[in-house]
Amino acid sequence: xxTAVSVEVVVLLxxxxxxxxxxxxxxxxxxxxxxxxxxxxxNASGLAFVAAGSRWGQPDGQVMFVFILAMAAAEVSIGLALxxxxxxxxxxxxxxxxxxxxx
Amino acid sequence: MEIAFYIAGTVAVAATWMVITRHNPVHALLYxxxxxxxxxxxxxxxxxxxxxxxxxxxxxxxxxxxxxFVVMLLNLGKETAEQERKWLKPKVWVGPTVLxxxxxAEFLALVLSSGQGAYSPxxxxxxxLATALYREYLIGVELAAMLxxxxxxxxxxxxxxxxxxxxxxxxxxxxxxxxxxxEAVL
Numbered sequence: 476x477x478t479a480v481s482v483e484v485v486v487l488l489x490x491x492x493x494x495x496x497x498x499x500x501x502x503x504x505x506x507x508x509x510x511x512x513x514x515x516x517x518n519a520s521g522l523a524f525v526a527a528g529s530r531w532g533q534p535d536g537q538v539m540f541v542f543i544l545a546m547a548a549a550e551v552s553i554g555l556a557l558x559x560x561x562x563x564x565x566x567x568x569x570x571x572x573x574x575x576x577x578x
Numbered sequence: 579m580e581i582a583f584y585i586a587g588t589v590a591v592a593a594t595w596m597v598i599t600r601h602n603p604v605h606a607l608l609y610x611x612x613x614x615x616x617x618x619x620x621x622x623x624x625x626x627x628x629x630x631x632x633x634x635x636x637x638x639x640x641x642x643x644x645x646x647f648v649v650m651l652l653n654l655g656k657e658t659a660e661q662e663r664k665w666l667k668p669k670v671w672v673g674p675t676v677l678x679x680x681x682x683a684e685f686l687a688l689v690l691s692s693g694q695g696a697y698s699p700x701x702x703x704x705x706x707l708a709t710a711l712y713r714e715y716l717i718g719v720e721l722a723a724m725l726x727x728x729x730x731x732x733x734x735x736x737x738x739x740x741x742x743x744x745x746x747x748x749x750x751x752x753x754x755x756x757x758x759x760x761e762a763v764l
Contacts, residue, residue, distance in 0.1 A: 480583050483689045485624065488587045490689070492594055494682040499598030501674035504665045505658070507603055507649065511610055514641070515594055518617055521629075529624040532700030534710040537629045538718070540621075541711065544636050545722040549729030551641050555648045556737035562652050563739070567763060569661075 485526040492519035506561065506568045510554050517547045583623045590616035601662035603654045607645055614638040625701035 496519060499512030521540045528536015558568065565572045593613035600606040614637045621630035711719060744752060 480580050483692070484583075484587075485620075486689050487686060488591070488620075490682060490685045491591055494678045494685075495591070495594045495598060497681075498671070498675050498678045501678070502666070502671040503598070503662075505603075505662060507645075507652075507654070508598070508606060508662075511597055511606060511645070514610065514637075515597065515613070518614065518637070521633075522617060522620060525621050525624055525626045525629050526699075528702060529626055529699035532702065534702045534707040537626050537702055537707045538711050538715050540626070540629045541632065541707075542715075542718055542722055544632055545726060548636065548641060549725050551644055552729050552733040553736065555644055556733040558648060559651065559737055565763075566760070568652070568654075568658075572763075 482526070482530055486523060489519045489523035489526065492516075492522065495519075504569055504571065506558055506570050509570070510551070510558070513554075514547060514551070517543055517550075583620065586616045586619040586623065589613075590620065599666070601659040601666065602656075603649045603658060604646075607642060607649065610645075611638050611642050614642070623699075625699040627701075628704040628707050 493516050496512045496514075496516030499515060500509050503509050503512065521543045524536045524539040524543070526536070528534065528539075561573065562568060590613050593609045593616060596609040597606045597613060600609060614633060618630040618633040618638070621627075621633060
């Protein structure tokens with residue numbers, strides 16, 4: 476199926492979603508919500524890649540999206556394992572409790 | 579089909595906004611799922627049907643299940659929602675939101691001044707995608723495989739519960755420490 480929208484609109488949509496993801500990462504204190512916001516940002520960049528790929532009729536955009544997908548899956552599995560460990564050790568998901576890491 | 583694109587884009591933005599403002603983790607997850615489905619619709623309208631398929635199967639199917647499992651394991655419920663409500667005060671979120679809005683406005687101005695104009699997206703078939711993926715990007719596929727392997731091993735290692743076997747004196751000390759910690763948390 477084809478649609479005729481301008482490139483700007485698609486890129487702006489991706490930018491808006493990315494900005495929402497940034498806001499989510501900054502304003503939330505719960506680490507699960509921060510991970511969700513990172514997912515939003517990854518998705519937005521994937522949308523920009525797919526839009527660019529379809530703009531030039533090349534498969535590279537979708538290839539990059541596949542790589543983003545693999546990276547997101549890896550990131551989520553590690554991140555959620557870390558969240559489980561943090562919860563077991565601190566009984567809380569508040570990132571302010573992790574100050575002792577001093578990293 | 580522009581109208582379908584605009585509707586799907588509006589749904590995606592609205593659902594994403596709901597994700598970052600909800601108090602209850604499960605509600606946020608469900609909104610994120612809606613947002614991912616809207617993304618899939620956008621991909622389909624952009625002529626990337628295979629990406630839309632992957633978005634639904636892997637993102638909305640697999641990754642969201644991981645999140646839901648973790649929320650279930652941590653037993654996050656009403657208390658978490660209450661806590662979030664306490665944390666999410668306007669004085670906390672106004673500043674970052676305004677700053678992000680400024681960045682987005684800059685981006686908006688830059689993109690709108692580029693003057694690319696309308697285009698009709700080319701449909702990239704799964705066949706082309708697979709050819710590119712396994713020919714030019716073969717090394718990337720192998721690296722992604724290694725990344726996933728490392729992620730699986732790492733997650734298994736990090737998620738493992740360490741069984742602590744302590745001498746009973748140390749055990750008592752540890753319990754005291756935990757009590758202290760709990761008091762501090764409360």
